[in-house]
Amino acid sequence: xxxxxxxxxQVPVFExxxxxxxxxxxxxxxxxxxxxxxxxxxxLQLLLKYLSGxxxxxxxxxxxxxxxxxxxxxxxxxPSVHISDTAxxxxxxxxxxxxxxxxxxxxxxxxxxVKP
Amino acid sequence: xxxxxxxPRHLVMGMTNKKSLKCEQHLGHNAMYWYKQSAKKPLxxxxxxxxxxxxxxxxxxxxFSPECPNSSHxxxxxxxxxxxxSALYLCASSQELDGYExxxxxxTRLTVT
Numbered sequence: 769x770x771x772x773x774x775x776x777x778q779v780p781v782f783e784x785x786x787x788x789x790x791x792x793x794x795x796x797x798x799x800x801x802x803x804x805x806x807x808x809x810x811x812l813q814l815l816l817k818y819l820s821g822x823x824x825x826x827x828x829x830x831x832x833x834x835x836x837x838x839x840x841x842x843x844x845x846x847p848s849v850h851i852s853d854t855a856x857x858x859x860x861x862x863x864x865x866x867x868x869x870x871x872x873x874x875x876x877x878x879x880x881x882v883k884p
Numbered sequence: 885x886x887x888x889x890x891x892p893r894h895l896v897m898g899m900t901n902k903k904s905l906k907c908e909q910h911l912g913h914n915a916m917y918w919y920k921q922s923a924k925k926p927l928x929x930x931x932x933x934x935x936x937x938x939x940x941x942x943x944x945x946x947x948f949s950p951e952c953p954n955s956s957h958x959x960x961x962x963x964x965x966x967x968x969x970s971a972l973y974l975c976a977s978s979q980e981l982d983g984y985e986x987x988x989x990x991x992t993r994l995t996v997t
Contacts, residue, residue: 802985811888811974811988858927862984871940872986874927 770795772861774875782883783851789844789878791859799861801842802872803833806856815857818842829853854882886910888989890975896995897965905960905992907975915978916958917986918950922971933958934981965996 775790793799800819804812816827823835833844842859859875888909897903909916918930932940933952947969949961958975972993976986 804988809990811890811976811990812986813988814985817985871929871932871981876926 770797770799770861770863770873772859772873772875774857774859774878776878777876778879778881780881780883781849784848786847787845787849787853787880789857789859789880791842791844791875793840793842793859793861795840795861795863797863799863801833801835802860802862803827803831803842803844804858804860804874806858806877808855812858815844849880849882851882851884853880855880888975888977888987890973890989890992892992893990894993894995896997897962898997899965899967901965902961902963904962905973905975905994907958907960907989909956909958909975909977909987909989911977911979911987913977913979913987914955915981915984916952916955917976917978918958918960919974919976920971921974921991927974930960932981939981962994965994967996970994970996 771794773792781787802817803815805815806812816825818825818835826832831846835842856877856879858877860872862872891906914935916933920928929942930944931950936952947964951959972991974991975989978984978986
């Protein structure tokens with residue numbers, strides 16, 4: 769079985785401040801890790817993913833996440849946030865098909881609110 | 885159209901009505917999914933299809949009935965719903981089941997009165 773815990777349900781932060789959204793996972797097999805973002809009245813969009821290789825992955829809009837196998841974490845960071853980053857962020861884990869039917873498990877989400 | 889589309893975007897239905905939600909993906913993917921997103925609750929996976937075959941049915945009540953006529957289309961047929969079924973229903977697709985990211989549609993906001 770696999771599970772995802774997003775440690776903060778709400779994160780308020782001022783514009784241009786750094787932010788970290790925390791995600792821990794548990795799984796008995798190797799996993800693939802994802803961060804998705806959901807803007808109001810929209811579906812989820814992939815922000816970044818870790819499949820293998822370099823443990824630090826980056827998105828095109830300045831977010832990055834680091835896979836830490838020993839701490840089973842995949843925290844999302846941005847050094848300077850904008851008002852437009854206000855959204856719901858979801859961490860997700862997927863195991864190989866032969867162990868979990870390729871099913872993704874999502875965290876409960878973290879609401880990031882960027883204030884001027 | 886590109887990506888994943890869903891229709892209708894909003895739906896209000898009575899408990900005795902029958903309606904259907906439609907999802908179409910224009911990405912050439914082989915796997916499709918239905919999720920339920922309720923306020924204050926985690927995203928719930930409802931159904932998974934791979935190459936038009938259902939591979940996952942997550943203990944969903946029989947008042948929800950999925951249909952996947954081909955790899956590009958997915959339907960969710962609804963009948964005799966309850967008010968607690970009011971939620972955002974999201975469709976997603978992925979290239980394959982194994983380890984690929986999912987592409988989501990904008991969702992159908994369903995209200996059961």
